[in-house]
Amino acid sequence: SSGINAEYGGCAMLGAGHVTALEVDPDAIEDLAGNLEEYEMDNVDVVQCDVTAPSSFKEGVFDTAIMNPPFGTKNNEGIDMVFLDRALELCRGSVYSFHKSSTREFITRRMESRGYHVTVLAEMKFSIPQMYKMHRKKEVLVDVDFIRVARER
């Protein structure tokens, strides 16, 4: 998934009052809409938008965000930071997100310099399938952190 989503199904099922899913990819939206219908979830709204573009939402309207941002490629590095920055603008509370463990220090320094507090909640391995010719292995395991970025109170 490539959108800020307050982890659609998960949150809706765990008792969020309402969930707004931000997603730009039409295929992902189709899958999502199908799942929402199949599981009869009535408290999720989907908005098709590009979170790296100027925001379609006012600042601070959400309580929290959960997301699985793209990690970026050689030409697109740092896109996960854009997602994180945008999520923090939209939320008044904490943001939960996945990032490569190799970027942990960079993210932590960057966030803390802005007054946020970063906690690594879990460490895991993501399997990234071979997507480009230059990837020699069929599948790569990447170390990933699940982090919480909280506002210091």
Add this chain to the structure above:
Amino acid sequence: MKLLTHNMMKSHCKGVTNGFPLKLSSTKVDVKEVEFNADFITRMLDRLEWGALVEAARQLGVGDSLPEMAPEEGGDEELLRSVHHVLLEVEVTEGELECPETGRRFPIRNGIPDMRLNEEE
């Protein structure tokens, strides 16, 4: 798209100074029962822009139950249920959002607004 979502959205067109609220029009509206959660509605009250909510609700023909002025915290249950109905039970399935300054329209299809802009916009 529910009216709760509409109340959180604004135009992101280039050069716009105040893109809120987006003008709302609909060709298909569905009403579906959603479980009432008084705490959630109460918490949303000070986050809503009440005037915009009333205007959007009237646009959809469901604004009659809402008072002109935003209810104070700890409103009675009947009022909270009216707010709940308007926020979460009325779904714009087909329609349009329009930027109040540029007039740029964003379609709503299958309950999902498409806010994507072209590069030049």
